[in-house]
Amino acid sequence: MALNSSKEPGILDKKESELREAFLYQVSNIPGGEKIKKCIQCGTCTGSCPVSYTMDIPPREVIALFRAGDIESILASRTIWTCASCYACTVRCPSGIKVTDILYALKRMAMDKNLFPKRFPVFVLSKSFVTMANLFGRSYEIGLLLAYYLRTNPLKLLGMLPLGYRLWRKGRIGLLPKRVKQRKELAKILREAEIMEMIVPVKSGLGRTSGTH
Amino acid sequence: MPYVYYPGCSLESSAKCYDRSTRWVFHRLGQELLELEDWNCCGATMYMSIKETISLVFSARNLALAEKMKADVVAPCSSCYTILNKTNHVLEENFILREKVNQSLKKVGLRYNLTTKVRHPLDVLVNDIGVKAIMAKSDFKLAGLKIAPYYGCQIVRPDGFFDDRENPTTMDRLFEALGGEIVDFSMKVRCCGGMLMTTFQDVALKLNMEILEAAGENGADCVITTCPLCQINLDAYQDKINKKFKTKLKIPILFFTQLLAYTMGASKKDAGFDQNLVPVGERILGGVA
Numbered sequence: 445m446a447l448n449s450s451k452e453p454g455i456l457d458k459k460e461s462e463l464r465e466a467f468l469y470q471v472s473n474i475p476g477g478e479k480i481k482k483c484i485q486c487g488t489c490t491g492s493c494p495v496s497y498t499m500d501i502p503p504r505e506v507i508a509l510f511r512a513g514d515i516e517s518i519l520a521s522r523t524i525w526t527c528a529s530c531y532a533c534t535v536r537c538p539s540g541i542k543v544t545d546i547l548y549a550l551k552r553m554a555m556d557k558n559l560f561p562k563r564f565p566v567f568v569l570s571k572s573f574v575t576m577a578n579l580f581g582r583s584y585e586i587g588l589l590l591a592y593y594l595r596t597n598p599l600k601l602l603g604m605l606p607l608g609y610r611l612w613r614k615g616r617i618g619l620l621p622k623r624v625k626q627r628k629e630l631a632k633i634l635r636e637a638e639i640m641e642m643i644v645p646v647k648s649g650l651g652r653t654s655g656t657h
Numbered sequence: 658m659p660y661v662y663y664p665g666c667s668l669e670s671s672a673k674c675y676d677r678s679t680r681w682v683f684h685r686l687g688q689e690l691l692e693l694e695d696w697n698c699c700g701a702t703m704y705m706s707i708k709e710t711i712s713l714v715f716s717a718r719n720l721a722l723a724e725k726m727k728a729d730v731v732a733p734c735s736s737c738y739t740i741l742n743k744t745n746h747v748l749e750e751n752f753i754l755r756e757k758v759n760q761s762l763k764k765v766g767l768r769y770n771l772t773t774k775v776r777h778p779l780d781v782l783v784n785d786i787g788v789k790a791i792m793a794k795s796d797f798k799l800a801g802l803k804i805a806p807y808y809g810c811q812i813v814r815p816d817g818f819f820d821d822r823e824n825p826t827t828m829d830r831l832f833e834a835l836g837g838e839i840v841d842f843s844m845k846v847r848c849c850g851g852m853l854m855t856t857f858q859d860v861a862l863k864l865n866m867e868i869l870e871a872a873g874e875n876g877a878d879c880v881i882t883t884c885p886l887c888q889i890n891l892d893a894y895q896d897k898i899n900k901k902f903k904t905k906l907k908i909p910i911l912f913f914t915q916l917l918a919y920t921m922g923a924s925k926k927d928a929g930f931d932q933n934l935v936p937v938g939e940r941i942l943g944g945v946a
Contacts (some may be wrong), residue, residue, distance in 0.1 A: 577715065610893070623671075636764045637715075
């Protein structure tokens with residue numbers, strides 16, 4: 445997508461360069477994030493990934509595409525959504541690249557820029573989780589699953605009922621949410637954190653904003 | 658030495674038996690677990706996927722509260738364990754995020770100085786309290802029980818503070834000392850898919866089938882685990898797996914603390930056996946032999 449023959453070599457179109465800037469900022473926040481430059485394209489990440497067979501762009505290619513200047517294609521892929529966060533790629537990478545954290549960064553960007561199909565399961569689940577956590581200060585499993593199925597595929601909820609019933613019989617479902625006591629204080633902290641979230645250094649680059657390395 | 662106990666959200670609902678058995682085991686060993694007052698959710702992988710700074714603040718509030726108690730935090734849920742440790746790691750390395758987090762906590766007079774250590778109960782039990790002390794309270798009724806120790810992802814990766822990341826052996830050593838027989842288990846650190854069971858179920862069912870098959874092939878009487886999400890995936894979806902892949906799996910999935918409590922004299926209720934979906938059968942309860 446970013447490879448546009450009408451442009452001079454090495455010049456990115458505006459959208460791609462904005463994405464790149466945002467991505468580099470995200471990566472600079474990851475401890476050791478600058479190691480992405482040291483990828484040797486060996487494929488250990490893809491080979492170690494238990495779900496790479498479900499990905500249209502496996503982890504190795506994600507890094508290759510980033511280097512080729514095509515972050516847009518990565519953001520439009522299934523890859524960032526099927527990562528289960530098992531860190532197998534991260535611990536095996538011979539160059540020390542934090543592949544899982546990089547996928548997190550890409551996931552945040554895609555969500556931020558609404559680059560995913562409507563009612564997409566992973567997005568809905570994460571959003572519902574955050575809503576519950578902000579509201580109660582703790583996760584509320586049954587509320588989370590209800591919200592998730594109602595927003596994605598209410599019919600599937602019916603299919604989940606037998607299992608839900610068995611879990612409930614075993615005392616493994618809390619019908620009412622547990623809450624933190626200091627909810628007002630927590631809300632205050634989160635309001636400030638939201639402001640902090642928006643503060644982004646004007647110019648960022650790999651390894652430049654994170655100070656200690 | 659007391660520990661600050663951070664149960665996490667799952668241990669209040671779907672993994673109550675993990676909570677019950679962990680408290681029971683620590684109590685039996687004469688170790689104090691002081692529950693962190695008014696803790697909040699750690700944020701889990703899902704908050705981290707949406708907002709970075711806010712998710713760190715969410716997690717750091719717990720670490721700041723625990724810091725006042727001047728003791729190590731014990732976090733049984735693998736996800737909490739990883740997220741809290743990751744928060745420490747990121748805040749240590751990145752002073753901008755550290756300042757952002759403290760600026761947020763300041764609104765209610767909190768501050769986090771990065772001194773809270775986050776441990777897993779498996780680490781504390783084996784490396785602080787010690788296998789010998791546990792053996793001294795054990796009745797060895799696990800003798801001959803074939804156990805597949807399933808570590809999953811997030812207590813050994815990404816950082817692996819107390820065990821090897823590819824071939825962890827802490828649970829192996831502990832249960833072998835208590836008379837159990839550890840079966841060869843090639844899937845001990847393979848991912849169960851976590852939340853993919855909700856979002857992409859077909860993918861997760863296959864992952865869980867492979868884990869259970871590997872345990873079954875080697876004759877395991879049970880799988881023991883350290884993670885609420887692994888436990889529920891392997892336990893609650895075993896029927897669905899059998900249906901989909903035409904397998905005949907029927908392997909009890911226990912939290913390692915359940916089996917530990919049981920061999921240290923806990924009743925079935927204290928060990929939380931009433932909450933496992935695949936019934937904890939005679940092989941475990943019948944004194945084995």
